[in-house]
Amino acid sequence: MRFIEKLLDITKKNNSLLCVGLDTDTEKIPEFLLKENDPIFSFNKSIIDATSDLVCAYKPNLAFYEAQGLKGWESLKKTCEYIPKHIPIILDAKRGDIGNTSRMYAKAIFDDLKGDAVTVSPYLGEDSISPFLAYEDKCAFILCLTSNKGAEDFQLQKIDNRPLYELVAEKILQWNEKGNCGLVVGATYPEQLKKIREIVGKLPILIPGIGAQKGDVEKTIKYGTDDQGNLAAINSSRGIIYASSEKDFADAARAKAKELRDTINSFRKK
C-alpha cells in the first residue's frame, strides 16, 4: 500500500491528524522504568499501547536513540517492530547526502528499520533525495520551513524575490513524480504554511512545533490541511509523552493525546 493511502486510512479510522513524536530520553522518562532491561522500549511500548487508537502516525526521533549508542539503536528497532502495522512510522532522521550515500541511508530507514517514511534535508538537492524516492510505497518528508529561529538564516532568505523555502516547496512538487514526497513545515509560521499548502496542493505535510514550541493550533489546522481537512500530520512529542513522570505516565499521555486530537479535529474542515 502506498504511504499516502496508509495515512488517509488511519486518519479516517482513528479520526486523527495527530502524530506522536517518540523523542524518548532516559533523563525524562519515569525513574521507575530505569530498572527495566530496556527502559526506552518499555516506555515507548506503554505510550503506544495507550495512544494507538488516537494517532495518525508515530515519529521516532533518531537522535534520541543514537545518543544511547548501540542500546538505543536496539530500542529503536524494537519500537518500530512493535508499532501496529496499520499505523505509519515516520522516522525523523533529517538525512541527506550524495546519491550513493543517501542510498545507504534509505536502506537503513526502509529495509532495516522498516519505516514508512523519513524526514530528509533538501540542501544537497534532487540527487540526494531521489534514492529515498526510489522506494515507491514509502514517503520522504523533505524539510521546507522549520519551526526554529535559525530558519531565518537561510530558509527565509530571498531568491528571485521569493524565499528559499518557497523554491524548496516548488522543487518538491517537481520531484513528486511517483507521488511519494511530503514536506516538513513548522507550525510557528502559519502564514507561510498557508502559502506552502497552496503551492503543493495534495502533498502530505508533517507539521511539528505546536506543543513546546508554541505554534498556533487553529491556524495550523486551517492552513496546513488539504481541501478535505486531511494530509497533515500534526506532531507533538514532549507535550504528550512527558505529561506525567509518575506511574500514570501512559494514562496521562493518553489524556493529552485525546485532548489534542479533539482540539485539532475541532478546527478541521468537514
Add this chain to the structure above:
Amino acid sequence: MRFIEKLLDITKKNNSLLCVGLDTDTEKIPEFLLKENDPIFSFNKSIIDATSDLVCAYKPNLAFYEAQGLKGWESLKKTCEYIPKHIPIILDAKRGDIGNTSRMYAKAIFDDLKGDAVTVSPYLGEDSISPFLAYEDKCAFILCLTSNKGAEDFQLQKIDNRPLYELVAEKILQWNEKGNCGLVVGATYPEQLKKIREIVGKLPILIPGIGAQKGDVEKTIKYGTDDQGNLAAINSSRGIIYASSEKDFADAARAKAKELRDTINSFRKK
C-alpha cells in the same frame, strides 16, 4: 587538545592532507572477509593498519554502518575505538535538527562514538549547529558547497547577488567564535573553492570529490589549502579502500593512499 591543533599536528607528522573515507560496504569488501565475525570491522582494521602513517584523518561515513543495522553500529563503534588516538576521526553524518535534537546527535557523535569532528547540514541555521559547537575541542564541518549535481538546486541560487553557499560560508565564519567550525566544499567546484577559502581564511575545509567524482587535484590543493598549505582534509574513499578486492586489498589501499598523498603534496604551498 583542540581539533585544529590535532589536525595540524598529524598533517605535519604524516606529511599529509589525505583523509581516507571509510565508506565500508559489505557488497564491495573482499569476499573472503565475509566469513569473519565482523567483516566490516576486519576490513577497516586492515585499512587503518595499512594507512595510518599516510593520513591526516579517517572519515567513517555513517550511512554505510546504519545500513547494516545494529551490527553496523557496533562495527562503527569498534572502528572509532581502533583508530589511533593521534589521528582525527571525522564522522560523516550530515546531521542537523532543532536545538534539543541536535544536542542528542552531538551526544551520539562526540560522547558515544568519540568522534573528533562531525559533518552537519546548515539548512536549519545557527541554533541547529550550536549544540555541536558547544564541544569546544571538537569540530563541526558544515556543508557549504557539495560535489554533486544537486548542488545547483539551492546552493548555487543567488541571494542578494551572491550564491547561497557564499552566504553559508559567511555565516560559518560568524559562528566560529570558539574556533571549532569547519566547512565541506566539493572538489568539483575549484573556482568556488577559491572564493570560499578567501572568505573563511584559516578555517579547516573538508574536501571530498577528487576520486570517483573526478575533481581536479591540482586546483583543489592550490585553492583549498590555507596560506601555509594546510587546514584542508582531502577525502578519498572508494578510490583507496576498494583498490583491490583480493587478499592484497590492504597493500593496494596503502599504495593508492601513498600515491595520492604524494600527488597532493606535490601541489602544496611550501
